[in-house]
Amino acid sequence: MMHRQVLSGWGRYPQKHCMVSAPRDAQELAGLAGHGGVIARGNGRAYGDSAVGGAATLDMRRLNRMLSFDPDSGVLVAEAGVLLADIIDAFLPRGWFLQVTPGTKFVSLGGAIASDVHGKNHHRDGAFGSFVEWLDLMGPDGAVKRVSRRDNSQLFEWTLGGMGLTGIILRAALRLRPVQSAWIRQRTIVAENLRAAIDAFEGAQEATYSVAWIDCLASGAALGRSLVMLGEHAEADELPAAYRAAPLSSPLKRKRRVPFDAPAKALNRHTVRAFNALYWRKGCRGPAETLIDWDTYFYPLDAILGWNRIYGRRGFVQFQCVVPLDGAERSLAALLTETARAGQGSFLAVLKRLGAQESRFSFPMEGYTLALDFPANPTTLALLDRLDRITLEHGGRFYLAKDARLPARTFHAADPRAAEFVAMRQEASLDRAFASGQSNRLLL
Amino acid sequence: MTSETSVPVLVLGARSDIGLAIAHRFAAAEHPVILAARRAAELDADRSDIALRHGVEVTLAEFDVLDTAAMADFAAQLSPPPGIVISVVGAMGDQAESEASLDAATLVMRTNYEGPALILGHFAELMAGKGSGVIVGVSSVAGDRGRASNYVYGSAKAGFTAFLSGLRNRLAGKGVHVLTVKPGFVDTRMTEGMDLPQRLTAAPAEVAEAIFRAVARRRNEIYVRRIWALIMAVIRNIPEPIFKKTQL
Known part of the structure; x- marks a missing residue:
């Protein structure tokens, strides 16, 4: 059974009227698979239109055993x-x-x-x-x-x-x-600028986890200042006595919910600058090594249900690219300089070292990935176009799970594998059967 | 009843959305669960899902609510015997069909009254012998007053509600508790495609949660969403001369 519904990704931009069906079992799903132009949708956490169907969307959440x-x-x-x-x-x-x-x-x-x-x-x-x-x-x-x-x-x-x-x-x-436990030993390295952040990542190749929060409004000598956070699963005997009795359980956290759409102006360069300054100082002052529960470590934003509403009714877009390891500092500096210059504070700015990966169409490649969130408005969309260009010039590519607005030309120019992907789809007659808003937009 | 969590829970009509939600809820509280339905083997994916998620033992049992002759054997072969028996069995049928066909009406009556009443009555006897147990019957607000749009189904549910009420009355002093559940509208396969008002419509998990709590608190009769108690009180109290002219 199909019904009409307005769908979007997690960024709530763009929104599209769509036919949706939520099959209960594989048999029901099989009856829908040949509809043409369908896409399977999970929990709708891709930011853009990856899981918004070309012609119809198949909500897979009931097939969850x-x-x-x-x-x-x-x-x-x-x-x-x-x-x-x-x-x-x-x-x-x-x-x-x-x-x-x-x-x-x-x-x-x-x-x-x-x-x-x-x-x-x-x-x-x-x-x-x-x-x-x-x-x-x-x-x-x-x-x-x-x-x-x-x-x-x-x-x-x-x-x-x-x-x-x-x-x-x-x-x-x-x-x-x-x-052995539900806990992560986290070590924070304060990096005063981009060079120091990259050095911290390169020096931490042995760490199981590494990620950096980056102050994307810092400029000049402080461009790219970051808190690089390394993590290891704590062994049971590394836990304080109070946790050691039940190493695999962690305290239940209260979920908070964003109760309404924030006004469009709530997140602006001033509030983001103030937040970044505070967060930076907290990171510099805090203990270098702490023990934190898995939920806080891996999913800090999940504690705020519906956090996508802080960007207001018009939604938000995320920019995420990866640039090659060789020349990463210059590429990232160019991206960060452009972002800082535009003064469009990104509330969430994340830098991460990616390892080498052999894959046919996956996003990761060896280098550095930068992710920035912006409210969806004409100014930020124009900034994203400029960031696209910088990424292209530096041999980088884009993450489809985050994309809501890339032009086909840009995507294909950044990723020569796209042509092979399209050819494979045509040859196997998959191109008409499966399509999303994104695949239509990007001519995949 | 001591160590309530180890008490096995039998769900009759486990294929239904409400039945599965109930199984998940009790399994989450560490109860072993028995899923009973026709073609029970088809529920194997649900069996493994419940077992894996909640780390409890889940078993399947073949059960046909119309096969009254097999009921005593069905109950006898369950080992260990369930301490909580929940019947979610029911089928709305089609009112027009039930009016036109004796067979169709018979099926609705047997599925919603005869079968569930007999099997719960039988388990109640076994529990009374041991002096402990909980019986849960999922009936319906449709049984609170017969209406033109679904009185064949409604009358069967009315009979079931009355049966549960009598059972509760008789076993009140014998350690066996009987809970009657009237869910109101529920968003399930049975109601898919119907245009149901959101405020009156519960999710299966909400029904399961309400039942779980009602069992723990030994409630006698519950409407899942409280507003239904009010709605049905109004509907029950409309004088018949007026009621017969309404279209509800």
Whole structure:
């Protein structure tokens, strides 16, 4: 059963009228797969129109059952609509965590695979797809194929990072990570400028997790000043006595909710500058090493449900690119200088070292990734166009899970793999069957 | 009842959205769960899902609410015997069909009254023998007063509600508690495509939560959303000469 609905991504920009159906089982899904121009949608956490259907959107959240778990190998088989939060809820108390997690736990398993999301350990462990053993992919005819590195390996590889455009991910086998505790030992390195931040990352290649909050309004000598945060899973005997009795449980946090859309002007250069200054000082003063619970460490924003509303009714856009390791300092300086010059404070600015990754269409490559959030308005959209150009000039590329507005020309120029992706889709007759607002816009 | 969490919960009609939500809710509180339905084997994915998420034992049991002859054997083969039995069995049928066809009306009556009443009555006897247990019947607001639009279904639910009320009365001093649940509108497969008012419509998980709490507090009768108690009080109290001319 299809109904009409206004859909958008997490950024709430752009919004589109769409036919939506929420099948209850694989059989019902098979009846919808051949509709034409469909896209599977998980929990709607891609920022733009990745999961807004070309012609129809298939809401996969009802297909959310966990099917089996092998405690010897740590492999969980689950349906695509299961959320990473569900996996943590069920398995962390038993000593298992995700091998790779993005900055929110409210993404679906299918969405994490389709976007081949990365986490703070990409430099060491690679992206989400590295831990997918196999997946079941439904084609336009409703038939389900099991694809893996061994069987139908090409289709498997295209599906990791393929944005749902190779078929509907129905279920997957995901390898989990054994952990001794629910706690992370975090060490914060204060980096006075971009060079120092890069040095901190390069000096921390052995750290399991590394990520930096970057003050994107700092300029001049302080351009790129950052707090680089390194993390390690704490072993049970590294915990204070109070936690040691139950190392796998962590205190329940109260969720806060953003109750209304903030006025469009609430986030401006002054409020963001004030926040950044405060945060910076807090980071400089704080202890270099702390013990924090998994939820606060990996998902600080998840504690504020509906935080996308702080950007007001018009929504927001995220800019995320990766620039090659070689020349990264110059590339990042150019991007940050342009951002600081525009004075468009980004409330959330994140810098991260990515490791090398061989993949057909995934975002990560060896280098540095920079993510910036902006309220959606003509001024920031114009800034994003300038950031696109700088990224292109420096040999960088863009993250589709964050994109809501890239022009096709820019995307194809940045990523020569796009042509192969398009050819593969045409050859397998997938181009008419599966389409999203994004794939239509980017001519994928 | 001591160590309430280890008490096995039997869900009759476990395939339904409400049934599965109930199973999840009790499993989350560490109750072992038995999922009973027709073609129970098809529920294997749900069985593993509940077991994996909540770390409890979940088993499947073949059960047909129309097969009254098999009920005693069905109850006897459950091991360990359930301490809480919840019936979510029911089917609205089609009112027009029920008016036109004796077979259709019979099916609605048997599915919503005869079957659920008999199986819960049987478990109640077993529990009374042991002096403990909880019986939960999911009935309906439709049973509060017969209306033109669904009185075949409504009358069966009325019978079921009356049965539960009598059962509760008889077993009140015998350690067996009986809870009657009237969910009101619920967003399920059964109501998919109907244009239901949001304020009156509960999610399956909300029904499950209400039942879980009502069991813990030994409530007798609940409407899931309180507003339904008010609505049904009004509907019950409209004088018949006026009521018969309404279209509700």
